[in-house]
Amino acid sequence: xxxxxxxxxxxxxxxxxxxxxxxxxxxxxxxxxxxxxxxxxxxxxxxxxxxxxxxxxxxxxxxxxxxxxxxxxxxxxxxxxxxxxxxxxxxxxxxxxxxxxxxxxxxxxxxxxxxxxxxxxxxxxxxxxxxxxxxxxxxxxxxxxxxxxxxxxxxxxxxxxxxxxxxxxxxxxxxxxxxxxxxxxxxxxxxxxxxxxxxxxxxxxxxxxxxxxxxxxxxxxxxxxxxxxxxxxxxxxxxxxxxxxxxxxxxxxxxxxxxxxxxxxxxxxxxxxxxxxxxxxxxxxxxxxxxxxxxxxxxxxxxxxxxxxxxxxxxxxxxxxxxxxxxxxxxxxxxxxxxxxxxxxxxxxxxxxxxxxxxxxxxxxxxxxxxxxxxxxxxxxxxxxxxxxxxxxxxxxxxxxxxxxxxxxxxxxxxxxxxxxxxxxxxxxxxxxxxxxxxxxxxxxxxxxxxxxxxxxxxxxxxxxxxxxxxxxxxxxxxxxxxxxxxxxxxxxxxxxxxxxxxxxxxxxxxxxxxxxxxxxxxxxxxxxxxxxxxxxxxxxxxxxxxxxxxxxxxxxxxxxxxxxxxxxxxxxxxxxxxxxxxxxxxxxxxxxxxxx
Numbered sequence: 001x002x003x004x005x006x007x008x009x010x011x012x013x014x015x016x017x018x019x020x021x022x023x024x025x026x027x028x029x030x031x032x033x034x035x036x037x038x039x040x041x042x043x044x045x046x047x048x049x050x051x052x053x054x055x056x057x058x059x060x061x062x063x064x065x066x067x068x069x070x071x072x073x074x075x076x077x078x079x080x081x082x083x084x085x086x087x088x089x090x091x092x093x094x095x096x097x098x099x100x101x102x103x104x105x106x107x108x109x110x111x112x113x114x115x116x117x118x119x120x121x122x123x124x125x126x127x128x129x130x131x132x133x134x135x136x137x138x139x140x141x142x143x144x145x146x147x148x149x150x151x152x153x154x155x156x157x158x159x160x161x162x163x164x165x166x167x168x169x170x171x172x173x174x175x176x177x178x179x180x181x182x183x184x185x186x187x188x189x190x191x192x193x194x195x196x197x198x199x200x201x202x203x204x205x206x207x208x209x210x211x212x213x214x215x216x217x218x219x220x221x222x223x224x225x226x227x228x229x230x231x232x233x234x235x236x237x238x239x240x241x242x243x244x245x246x247x248x249x250x251x252x253x254x255x256x257x258x259x260x261x262x263x264x265x266x267x268x269x270x271x272x273x274x275x276x277x278x279x280x281x282x283x284x285x286x287x288x289x290x291x292x293x294x295x296x297x298x299x300x301x302x303x304x305x306x307x308x309x310x311x312x313x314x315x316x317x318x319x320x321x322x323x324x325x326x327x328x329x330x331x332x333x334x335x336x337x338x339x340x341x342x343x344x345x346x347x348x349x350x351x352x353x354x355x356x357x358x359x360x361x362x363x364x365x366x367x368x369x370x371x372x373x374x375x376x377x378x379x380x381x382x383x384x385x386x387x388x389x390x391x392x393x394x395x396x397x398x399x400x401x402x403x404x405x406x407x408x409x410x411x412x413x414x415x416x417x418x419x420x421x422x423x424x425x426x427x428x429x430x431x432x433x434x435x436x437x438x439x440x441x442x443x444x445x446x447x448x449x450x451x452x453x454x455x456x457x458x459x460x461x462x463x464x465x466x467x468x469x470x471x472x473x474x475x476x477x478x479x480x481x482x483x484x485x486x487x488x489x490x491x492x493x494x495x496x497x498x499x500x501x502x503x504x505x506x507x508x509x510x511x512x513x514x515x516x517x518x519x520x521x522x523x524x525x526x527x528x529x530x531x532x533x534x535x536x537x538x539x540x541x542x543x544x545x546x547x548x549x550x551x552x553x554x555x556x557x558x559x560x561x562x563x564x565x566x567x568x569x570x571x572x573x574x575x576x577x578x579x580x581x582x583x584x585x586x587x588x589x590x591x592x593x594x595x596x597x
Contacts, residue, residue, distance in 0.1 A: 082120070085111050089124055093131055104128055105139045118146040137163065141174045148181035156181065170201075176209045183216045191216065205236075211244045218251035226251060227264075242268070246279040253286035261286055277303070281313050288321035309341070316348045323356025328365075331356055347373065351384045358391035366391050382408065386418050393426030401426055415446075421454050428461030436461060437470075449483075456488050463496035471496065484516075491524045498531025506531050520551065526559045533566025541566055542575070557588040564590065 079085040089107055092099050108124060111117050125143055129135070135143070140163050147156040156178060163170055175198040182191035195213055199205065210233045217226035226248050233240055245268040252261035265275065265283060280303045287296040296318075300310065315338040322331040331353055335345060350373040357366035370388050373380060385408040392401035405423055408415060420443045427436035440458055443450060455478050462471035475493060478485055490513055497506035510528050513520050525548050532541035545563050548555050560583040567576035580590050 079110060079114075082111070082114060082117055085114075086120075086124075093127060098131065098133060101128075101133055101136050101139060104133060105136065105142065108139065108142050112142060112145060118149045121146045137168045137171060137174070140168070141171060141177065144174060145177050148177055148184075151181075151185065153178075153181050153185045153187065170198075170203065172198075172203055172206050172209060175203060176206075176212060179209065180212050183212065183219075188216060188220065205233075205238065207233075207238055207241050207244065210238055210240070211247065214244060215247045218247055221255070223248065223251040223255055223257075240268075240271075240273070242273050242276050242279065245273060246276065246282065249279060250282040253282050253289075256286075256289070258283070258286035258290060258292075274306070275303075275308075277308055277311055277314070280308060281311075281317060284314060285317045285321070288317060291321075291325065310338070310343070312338075312343055312346055312349070315343055316346070316352065319349055320352040320355075323352050323359070326356065326359055328353065328356040328360065328362075345378070347378055347381055347384060350378060351381075351387055354384065354387045354391070358387055358394065361391070361395055363388070363391040363395050363397065380411075382413050382416055382419065385413065386416075386422060389419065389426075390422045393422055393429070396426075396430060398426050398430055398432070415448070417448055417451055417454065420448055420450075421457060424454065424461075425457045428457060428464075431465060433461050433465055433467065452483055452486055452489070455483065455485070456492065459489055460492050463492055466500070468496060468500065468502075487513075487518060487521055487524060490518070491527055494524060494531070495527045498527060498534065501535075503531055503535050503537075520553060522548065522553055522556045522559055525553060525555070526562050529559065530562045530566070533563060533569070536570055538567060538570060538572055538575075557583070560588055561591050 079088070085107065089104075092104065092107070108121050111121050111124075122143065125135070125139065128139075140159050144156045144159045147153070147159065160170065160174070160178060163174070175194065179191045179194055179198075182188070182194065192213070195205070195209070198209070210229065214226045214229055214233075217223070217229065230240060230244065230248060233244075245264060249261045249264050252258070252264065261283060265279065268275065268279075280299055284296050284299050287293075287299065300314075303310070315334060318334050319331045322328075322334065335349065335353065338345065338349075350369055354366040354369050357363070357369070366388055370380065370384065373384070385404055389401045389404050392398070392404065401423055405415065405419065408419070420439065424436045424439050424443075427433070427439065436458060440450060440454065443454070455474065459471055459474055462468070462474065471493065475485060475489065478489075490509055494506045494509050497503070497509065506528060510520070510524070513524070525544060529541045529544050532538075532544065541563055545555060545559065548559065560579060564576050564579050564583075567573070567579070583590060
């Protein structure tokens with residue numbers, strides 16, 4: 001029997017944690033149960049018992065036996081593995097009389113803490129029920145947790161329905177578990193409604209429940225609402241912890257509101273809550289994103305003075321932001337410091353440095369880092385390969401780029417859209433359109449659907465080489481797929497048609513925009529105006545120029561300069577002067593070509 005139980009399906013799962021996304025909803029808890037719960041299986045049947053075990057074992061005459069069982073069980077809860085736990089369960093299940101439900105519940109809890117045997121716990125609970133053991137609120141809460149870990153929130157709600165039907169009072173743990181996993185399942189409205197119902201039932205939320213909701217609000221971008229709930233939480237006498245504050249701080253950082261994040265940071269310290277490494281990392285990243293190096297350095301010094309040592313995340317934030325500023329030498333200094341402190345660089349560290357060198361077109365240095373990473377046993381990922389492929393393409397070393405692309409596949413990595421787009425763009429830049437087109441077709445064959453950027457790259461390549469027929473065929477083929485051409489693609493074609501003197505097709509494409517429900521932007525208007533001016537169609541060009549304002553797309557500085565140059569080129573100085581005065585009134589600056597006449 002032990003072996004049969006041990007053979008139960010074992011699935012990995014995420015560790016239980018508080019948080020995800022929340023919204024408001026208009027349904028009550030029982031309505032949620034009916035909506036989420038399937039027909040309740042026999043495991044969840046409530047017909048087996050009219051009396052539920054409480055927190056004490058029922059028979060006073062067996063109290064001495066229960067104390068002995070409890071001592072034995074406490075020793076048995078330190079299991080070496082799942083087989084030991086199952087053997088203990090099997091032994092308990094065959095005791096006459098059966099140990100009380102509390103001892104079984106402790107055993108189940110110990111198995112849950114192993115982190116992956118949720119199906120096994122559900123199976124054991126069913127065996128307990130068949131043996132005549134009546135579950136208590138704690139057993140049922142464990143069951144809710146197991147179903148939730150297995151992403152069966154519907155069955156978890158079936159257990160909640162059973163709890164309510166039996167007249168038991170769900171605990172704060174029961175509610176918090178359900179709220180958390182509703183969020184994980186994307187049922188944000190139900191999560192918020194369950195929170196409200198919990199409060200209405202007189203179950204006071206604790207710091208973990210509040211943090212669940214706050215984290216969920218932050219995940220959907222409702223940082224202001226999360227901050228409001230933080231205030232209500234404090235007013236209700238529930239003290240936020242470092243996780244609560246850090247969650248809101250990080251949300252402000254993601255919203256690029258670093259000053260608000262710093263305000264909450266100061267407030268939490270005044271409240272006596274000590275920041276942790278996550279808090280500091282979030283703030284340092286926010287400050288680095290705005291190049292506030294002095295403030296970021298001050299935070300680094302502060303955290304070290306508190307014996308909070310920078311971790312790999314801290315150093316990666318610093319290396320990444322410094323490299324994006326083009327200061328690779330300084331980033332190498334950070335790399336040296338982190339290794340001296342015993343923090344080994346990972347693939348993110350190396351990739352950030354490679355990206356910094358690629359920005360400076362120093363692909364040789366980027367390659368040295370790539371090779372050093374492999375030598376030190378750090379396996380490159382697709383992102384690392386993409387950075388180096390892009391670096392080679394930028395300096396027109398396409399053979400090395402192709403070699404890396406093939407090496408990535410040989411290493412068991414799957415190229416993504418960025419990999420294909422980068423190499424296709426590199427090939428197009430060198431005029432290798434046939435090879436680029438073959439790679440495009442290979443991309444589709446391998447299950448990578450080209451995106452709008454892929455089509456734009458190839459379309460631009462065809463147009464620049466004068467292959468207008470191929471460009472149009474690709475454009476029309478795309479129109480028959482799920483990806484519809486965007487303004488960038490229309491602009492590529494319209495510009496190519498105008499430059500080749502094919503104003504007729506350019507006009508047709510421009511008119512097609514309105515039929516397709518696309519609103520031309522200033523760039524497309526300027527492109528068609530430039531084409532009309534080159535053909536001497538000044539009246540039509542001016543009409544298109546005036547239509548920009550009417551279509552909610554006012555002319556920009558480039559638009560003015562293009563049409564003014566067109567009028568000057570065709571010796572229409574009076575209208576050119578009017579437009580120059582008009583653009584100056586709007587605060588635009590006429591370029592030299594439009595004022596030197």
